[in-house]
Amino acid sequence: MLLAVVIVAGLTAALCLLRLLLAKREIRHFTEHLRRYNDGEYAGKLAIGMPDRDLESLAIEINRHTDLIVHAQAERRRTEEELRQAVANISHDLRTPLTSIFGYIQLLDSRELSEDERSEALGVIRKRTLRLQALLYDFYELAMIDSTDYALKLGKLRLDKLLPDILIGFHDQMMEKGLTPTFQLESRAIEIQADESAVRRVVENLVFNAIKHATGSLEIGLVIRSESAVLTLSNAAPQLNGTDTELLFNRFYMADASRSGSTSGLGLSIARGLMSRMGGTLNAEMQGNKLCLICEWRLL
Incomplete structure (x- = not known):
């Protein structure tokens, strides 16, 4: 009996020692995996070579932690790239009108000009100054929308009455651009909870974007x-086929790489930010060759 006890005790001690050695091997494996990861080497997913619930749980949490770090690093790189692009775009947008203004000021100083030439130069300076003002306002508004301190005055709003009032103001611009608008507007009362000035800004930005880029017909519903x-x-937008429509709301994305238009290109970003602040959504999708911008508010 005593011999059996000694044998059992010896086997138990041997098994415990083996398990301890295997556990130490796994710990060394974990350490090497983390070292390679910290040194920037691709280490893949961490796996264990022995059945142990505690070690399995530890491996799962290590893998989860490294995944979070990888995601955070990718997000940081994306943010840094967006910031770099933002600085480049803002510099370009501000430099263009400033260069023109400075050039015409030099022209006014350099030689005698006729009254008509002077008036024309001053007109160009005035237009470029207004563009510069609009750019600065858009940049400021976008920054404010992103701020936690930005607040809207939400109240009951009759969208079915407000929308026609906004659209009427764009009639002449649509005609000048050669756009043919068609309207399918709900005749029933539509009450939403929103900020009137923000709704106006959203609709104005969407319509102005269509006037700038659309040709032919513009359908508003x-x-x-x-x-x-x-x-x-x-509106028809065959040039956007194959484009990720989410890019349209990227504040630093412009389909026209020259960025030579009369606006900052931030209109859709501002509109989406305002819709989010009001608890609504603004999305875009391609339906065949048509680009559809879709705003949605919850009814009261």
């Missing part, structure tokens, strides 16, 4: 779907 009021603006 306002309908009730389930518990939401949905505003859609659709």
